[in-house]
Amino acid sequence: MTGTVAAADAPGYPDGFAQRYRAAGLWSDRTIAQQFRATAGTWPDRPAVVGPSGRLSYAELDEQTDRIAVGLRDLGLRAGERVLLQVNNDLPAVLAWYGMLKAGLVPVATLVQHRRHELNAVASACAPAAHLIDTGYAAFDLAALASELAAGQSSLRVLLTTGPGPGQATLDDLARTPGEPAALRARVERWQREISPDAVAALQLSGGTTSTPKLIPRRHAEYWYNSQAYAAAIELGPASCVAHILPIVHNAGIVCALHAAHSTGAALALVPHDADQLLAVARQIPVTHMLMSPPMAADVLRRPDLAAALSPMFALTWVLGAMPPALLDVFETGTCRVTQMFGMAEGLCMYTARSAPPELRLRSVGTPVSRLDEIRVCTPGTEDPVAPGQPGELCCRGPYTIRGYYRAPERNAEVFTADGFYRTGDIVVELEDGYYTLADRIKDLINRGGEKVNAAEVEELLMRHPAIERVAVVAMPDALLGERCCAFIVPADRAAPVDVAALRIHLAALGVAKYKYPERVEIRPELPMTSITKLNKAALRTEIAALLAAESQR
Numbered sequence: 163m164t165g166t167v168a169a170a171d172a173p174g175y176p177d178g179f180a181q182r183y184r185a186a187g188l189w190s191d192r193t194i195a196q197q198f199r200a201t202a203g204t205w206p207d208r209p210a211v212v213g214p215s216g217r218l219s220y221a222e223l224d225e226q227t228d229r230i231a232v233g234l235r236d237l238g239l240r241a242g243e244r245v246l247l248q249v250n251n252d253l254p255a256v257l258a259w260y261g262m263l264k265a266g267l268v269p270v271a272t273l274v275q276h277r278r279h280e281l282n283a284v285a286s287a288c289a290p291a292a293h294l295i296d297t298g299y300a301a302f303d304l305a306a307l308a309s310e311l312a313a314g315q316s317s318l319r320v321l322l323t324t325g326p327g328p329g330q331a332t333l334d335d336l337a338r339t340p341g342e343p344a345a346l347r348a349r350v351e352r353w354q355r356e357i358s359p360d361a362v363a364a365l366q367l368s369g370g371t372t373s374t375p376k377l378i379p380r381r382h383a384e385y386w387y388n389s390q391a392y393a394a395a396i397e398l399g400p401a402s403c404v405a406h407i408l409p410i411v412h413n414a415g416i417v418c419a420l421h422a423a424h425s426t427g428a429a430l431a432l433v434p435h436d437a438d439q440l441l442a443v444a445r446q447i448p449v450t451h452m453l454m455s456p457p458m459a460a461d462v463l464r465r466p467d468l469a470a471a472l473s474p475m476f477a478l479t480w481v482l483g484a485m486p487p488a489l490l491d492v493f494e495t496g497t498c499r500v501t502q503m504f505g506m507a508e509g510l511c512m513y514t515a516r517s518a519p520p521e522l523r524l525r526s527v528g529t530p531v532s533r534l535d536e537i538r539v540c541t542p543g544t545e546d547p548v549a550p551g552q553p554g555e556l557c558c559r560g561p562y563t564i565r566g567y568y569r570a571p572e573r574n575a576e577v578f579t580a581d582g583f584y585r586t587g588d589i590v591v592e593l594e595d596g597y598y599t600l601a602d603r604i605k606d607l608i609n610r611g612g613e614k615v616n617a618a619e620v621e622e623l624l625m626r627h628p629a630i631e632r633v634a635v636v637a638m639p640d641a642l643l644g645e646r647c648c649a650f651i652v653p654a655d656r657a658a659p660v661d662v663a664a665l666r667i668h669l670a671a672l673g674v675a676k677y678k679y680p681e682r683v684e685i686r687p688e689l690p691m692t693s694i695t696k697l698n699k700a701a702l703r704t705e706i707a708a709l710l711a712a713e714s715q716r
Contacts, residue, residue, distance in 0.1 A: 172362050172379035173566030173574065176582070180360065183561040186534060188391075189383035193357050195264045195350070197386050198424055199224060205400060205427035212403075212447050213252040213432045214439050220427075223256065226337045228346045230261030231353075233336035234292075237320055241266030241353060243291035244365065245322075246281065247411050248274045248304055250296045251434045254324040254333050255410050256420065258294055261336065263364075264350045266357055267292075270365045270377070271411040274299045275613070278310060278673025279623070283375050285315045287569060288365060292320035297327040359383040365568060366413045366507040375616075377568035378413075378507045388511065388562035389421030391531040393428075395513040396451055396477055396501075400427035405444065405452040405472075407435050408612050413507035414481075418453060437461040437468055444471040451475065453503070454489070455482045456644050457611050463488050477516055479503050482612060483644040485524065494520075502527050504600065508584055509563030510535065510556075512598060526597040535560035538583055539592055542604055545579050553601045556590045557583040606699065608635070611643035613677045617699075620678050624649060627668050629657035634689050634697050638682060638706040648706045649680035650689060659685045682706070 175183070183189045190197070202210070206221035218226070239245075245267050249255040262269050272284055274296055284290075293311065295304040305328050312318040321329035322336075339346070359382045368376040380388075398404065406419035410432055423430040431449055433439045435458060443449075449472055454462070462469050469492050472478075478493045479501045494500050504527035505511040512528035530537060538547055539554035548554035559582050566574040577585045587605030590598045608615040617635040624633045632652040637645040653659045660668075662683050669679055684706065690698035 172568050173564075174360060174381070175384075175565055179561075179582075183384075183387075183534065186561075188387050188532065188534065188561045189359070190386070191359050191383075192386075193263070193354050193359055193361075193382045194363050194386050194421070195260065195354050198260060198263075201424050201427055208400065208427055209403075209429040209447065210424065211253060211256045211430045211432055212443055213256075214434070214443070215253050217446070218253060218256075223260065225343055227257055227260040227264055228343065228350050229339040229341070230257060230333065230336040231264035231350050232341065232346050233331065233339035234261060234265040234267060235349075235353075236339065237330060239265065239267060239291055239320060241356065242268060244268045244270050244288045245292040245294060246270050246272050246285065246290045248272055248276065248293070248295045248299075248308075249324060249411065250274055250299055251407065251410050251415075251432045252298075253432070254296065256430070256432065257333055257337065258322075258324075259411070259416075259420065261333075264354070266353045268362060268364060269411070271367060271413070271416075273409055273411070273613075273675075274302070274304065275675045275677055277302075277675050278307060280375065280675055281307070281311050282314065282673075284367065284377070285311060285318070287375070287377055289317040290315070291317055292322055293318055294322040294324070294333075295327070295329070297323045297325040297332075357382070362568075364416070366416075368507055368567065375619075376570050376573060378564055379566075379568045380413075380564070384509075384562040385416075386421060386425065387532075388509065389417050390425045391562070392418055392511055392513065393422040393426050395511075395515065395531040396422070396479070397516065398422055398426045398428050398451060402426065402428040402450045402476070403431055403447050404428055405431040405433070405440065405449040407433055407440060407458055408453060408455065412612070414453065414505060414612075417505065417511065418479075418503070437465055441465070441468045441471055444468070449475055451477050451479070453479050453481055455612050456486075456640075457642055459486055459489055460642055463492070473498065477501050479513070482609060490524075499523070504528055504598070506586060508586075510558040510560065510584070510586070511562075514597065518595075518597070522593065522595070522597055526593055526599050528598065529596040530558075530560070532561055535563075536583070537592075537598075539590060540585075542589070545583075551592065553589050553591050555604060556586045556588045556598070558586065559583045608637040608645050608647050610640075610645055610647065610677055615647055615678045617647075620647065620649075620674075620680070623669060623672055623674060624651075624665065624680075626672070627660060627665070629654050629660050629664075631655070631657075632689055634699060634702055635680060636699050636702045636706060638703075638710060646682070647678065647680040648682040648684060648702075650684045650686055650702050650706075652686055652688060659683075684709075 202220040202224040323329040366378040499516040589602035606617040638648040
């Protein structure tokens with residue numbers, strides 16, 4: 163068997179651990195495409211995906227993605243080559259994902275919100291051969307962006323589009339690749355036999371703690387097992403339907419929605435972040451499971467018709483910060499339970515079981531979903547465990563947590579312990595029964611409605627503005643999105659203070675995704691320090707929270 167990414171580029175699991183996970187029955191010897199085909203063979207007529215543009219059964223999705231895979235290879239793309247994905251939440255995203263995996267290609271999970279700055283960094287790191295853009299995305303000209311990117315990236319030679327556009331092929335074209343189904347399937351099966359189940363299947367993006375994005379290598383066997391373990395934790399089955407409104411190619415979308423549903427024969431209801439479209443899909447197919455974030459919760463609580471359509475759910479899982487009490491009033495019923503989860507693209511996933519006592523479900527982010535997940539809570543910056551019940555940095559190792567970033571040896575040396583535990587940067591406290599609660603974070607990230615904004619990255623970009631001498635970007639609390647970005651700025655000598663509008667113009671010129679833009683500016687003559695070289699960001703977060711609280715009382 164061959165790998166799809168050089169082993170030196172993506173540190174793998176040590177042999178002893180891989181053998182242990184296989185001996186325990188957690189990892190299989192199948193690729194993701196082979197796993198999906200097994201499910202499709204078992205449940206051919208069940209709905210596999212339902213979206214604004216229609217629905218596909220497992221059999222239909224299986225055949226169409228065979229054709230897409232053959233079409234991609236006929237375009238000259240080769241096994242192991244990387245493909246940038248910029249797709250919205252609808253059927254084309256699912257068709258592209260499985261079609262690429264069946265072709266032996268490696269999807270790179272960028273977002274439609276990403277712009278020149280982010281895509282250049284990702285492309286420089288992984289040398290993609292192709293780029294798929296969503297031509298139905300009206301908020302930005304992705305075709306122009308793709309053209310600009312290709313001009314600066316010599317590896318890019320194929321542009322694909324979800325609909326009519328400037329590329330070499332559309333997904334519709336590829337889904338009509340001619341040939342008898344059996345012959346197409348034989349080609350796909352031959353390619354799959356050449357792929358090791360331990361090979362890299364996809365590259366996810368890390369929220370990270372550095373200004374340079376890190377790519378996360380997810381492997382066939384461990385990635386599929388990650389979803390199987392999550393599906394078991396949330397009690398997913400063939401009669402279930404998982405609705406997903408967060409970006410589907412995010413790690414949460416793949417693990418908690420796409421692969422989770424398709425590892426059990428469940429349906430995936432896939433919609434953009436739009437209350438009307440969610441309502442339309444929920445009226446087509448009963449939703450049993452869903453992740454809920456603050457922005458959609460606000461929509462649901464404003465819309466009795468949408469709440470009613472979703473209220474028969476089995477489990478509503480809350481993510482991202484404090485839960486609105488009104489959500490419990492609507493969804494904590496005799497049949498539905500409100501749960502919580504915690505996860506990261508690097509691997510570890512925790513979930514609060516429906517059977518857990520209500521007070522534990524509502525104050526904890528859960529317990530690990532795999533019996534072979536290993537957790538240490540350490541004094542930050544050390545490998546020393548804290549006393550039971552004390553806060554410390556969450557460190558993890560297990561059958562679906564990566565052992566290293568892609569082409570990042572220096573970063574790997576910083577964030578992994580000597581024995582392979584990943585330092586998450588999150589401060590947790592262990593509660594009873596192996597449950598954990600989040601207490602704080604070490605990593606300097608702003609979680610804006612599920613999109614992780616790297617403060618160091620934004621600070622470096624803002625420092626290019628001639629009117630800024632010093633800057634600190636911190637999270638400020640927000641009822642709708644959980645957190646937004648606030649920039650504390652020390653103006654350069656004799657420079658007029660900059661405002662939010664000026665920062666938007668500056669970052670737009672640099673080609674930065676809009677969700678990273680600061681949404682408040684505070685001008686200060688100096689910034690607080692904890693030492694000669696270290697900013698006191700805790701003080702700034704406290705200050706902006708106090709300012710917002712005072713303003714809300716006026």
